[in-house]
Amino acid sequence: MSQPLFLQLAIPVPMRQLFTYSVPESLQNNEFAIGERVIVPFGNRQVIGIILAVSNKTEFAQEKLKPITSKVTAHHKIPLPLTQLLMTCARYYHHPIGDVFQQALPVLLRQVDNITLAPTLYWQCQPLTDETQEIELAKLTTRATKQQQLYHLISNHQQLSWPEIRTLGFSKTQLSALEKKQLIVSTEKESEPFQWHSDSLNQQDELNLSAEQAVIVSAVSQLLKQYSCHLVDGITGSGKTEVYLQTMTKVLSQNQQVLVLVPEIGLTPQTLNRFEQRFNVPIFLHHSGLNDKERLATWHNAYQGNAAIVIGTRSAIFTPLPDLGLIIVDEEHDASFKQQDSFRYHGRDVAILRAKQLNIPIILGSATPSFESLHNALNAKYHYHRLTKRAGGSTEAKIALIDVANQPLEFGLSRPLKQLITNTLARGEQVLVFLNRRGFSPAINCQECHWVANCQRCERPYTLHRSQGLLICHHCASQKRVPPQCPDCGSIRIKPVGQGTEQIEEYLSEHFNHHSTVRIDRDSTRRKGELNKLLQQVSNKEHQILIGTQMLAKGHHFPDVTLVAILDIDGALFSFDYRAAENMAQLIVQVAGRAGRASKPGKVIIQTQYPQHPLLQDLVNNGYQHFAQQGLTERQMALLPPFGYQALFRADANYPSYPEKFLRQLSQINLNDCEIAGPMPAAIEKRAGKYRYHLIVQAKSRTALHQGISQLINHIPNNEWQTKVRWSVDIDPQDLSW
DNA sequence: AGCACGCCGACT
């Protein structure tokens, strides 16, 4: 008789513990190693558990142990380095381990049913042999422009997969149309491990590096196969991507893989396009636009070593790669790298953990580095590289302030600004108006009795979306028809208060009615492909005036925009959130970077009530670098991050007293080297019907913070309010108001 | 997180 076998499993439930199961003798001929998956009875259902420990004895009461049901043999076990990374994450973020695995792995790996993967289809152009094809191709040029573009795209590459084609902005219909016309064919390519060969690199595409760029490429290249973190702090247009590409060449040519993280969706097509042009190697994608099967395909191909490059958003950091040689985090300051619910990890920080664990280099790139990264760079914890020159010799846009404290504003616009817009349009150039608030107006009220339409679940004003005739709560997404009259006094004088992008668009399109206006925000680009379409129209100069939210600050470049107007950033100057100023500066500099070109430099105007405000003055006169260093000095004096470490304990319930008392009881626990602030109501105390309270824990060292948080969590079973609330921990919180 | 169990209000 063989020895008893016990498994400790991560189970997909929000509990901070492992569950022990026995292996019946009939199953003991299977391999049970860390990272293998098993199906087990849990409560009265069957779930997938991931083996995190295997042993021949157990502490747990034997009579309560259940035997596992079976072993999952479909697909692979989770490779050990990835399992270890996830265990580290669970510890670091004090998050339930089962949920960490649940969120990091493709859904299909967590499903009890077996899934078979279809092989990836690749599309190629047919060699033009007969006349009919020539005729079909000719037809494309006259009518189907989209199909023509797609045809050119495919002909420029040896092969493209459907996820790549879709990510680059084409539809299945366009693809099938070309196939029907026999202009392209698909092949089921047997996936095979990536091998670098002589034509993997498109050398003609390589640009000559500037001295600054060359220094970075050689610095990283000399440190391959060991951990080093490089911050590439380069203004827009200074050629960060070329640095990435040439560094990647060194890694890929050793048959190692590269993982590239980009902010949410918007940047994936451009990055993919640029990489496709440079490398003839298998590139796999991972972003929210993929379905479950496609995600599993990426995971699988990455696991097998078939992928040379994986490009993806935050969660792509958990892609298994057998010989990862380099990680790149582009726009590392971007807030979308931090997950803002349940498992609140930071993609950039996990990337650094992974690079350390694998002993490989990592590059963080940004024109506006986060204060954290800048601090680490200035402290020589990271290698610090600056790119100060714009390629092609163009200059950075100049920022100027317009004082609107004593000026009449019409729909939020001052007269000098309108004059500047008029002049710019008259020169045949484009204008970008930036306002980080979508909708028509952030509130509506009654002119007679001053009633304000508030969302009942959040106790916050509704945003008016006039085009849809709806009031929408931007905190919980609840909707309501616009009331015809005031519910309190019956007056019909209900008016919008303040401006959103929808209103500015309406005003500008009336006021400048000889020019075309386009709005780019989450509302106007909700439909798939709509964003690309609008951006294309802008670059075709079909529109002269662009209005938008921070969507405009990400990645897209508008060479014909020579005037950028930034409205209403004053809130950030007086926010209680110490990160507001940092984010404001990043946003301003990023928006400013969208505009202009060598021959037509851009001009940036910020409308403000507080032109003398030291933060604005510093940013305008001394630039982001200086601003950030000033900001760091202030953080140091206040011992705020990155000079101190924070965690946020959140609790919510249907009544305010529960979370308050729950956290108060926690706050009375004595912690070593940790300070506790609160409990305090969240900035938006009530959200979607729940009352939310916060407790901030702060420490001078990471270790002290982790010990403090562990102590607090260990006390929760004794907390008498424990069952009344939902609670969670946020390590390194980014936004204290949530 | 699921899921069951259990205790109160308004339906055929």
Add this chain to the structure above:
DNA sequence: GTCGGCGTGCTC
């Protein structure tokens, strides 16, 4: 009478 609302407790 019972259907279902969600508060509470449990999961190796």
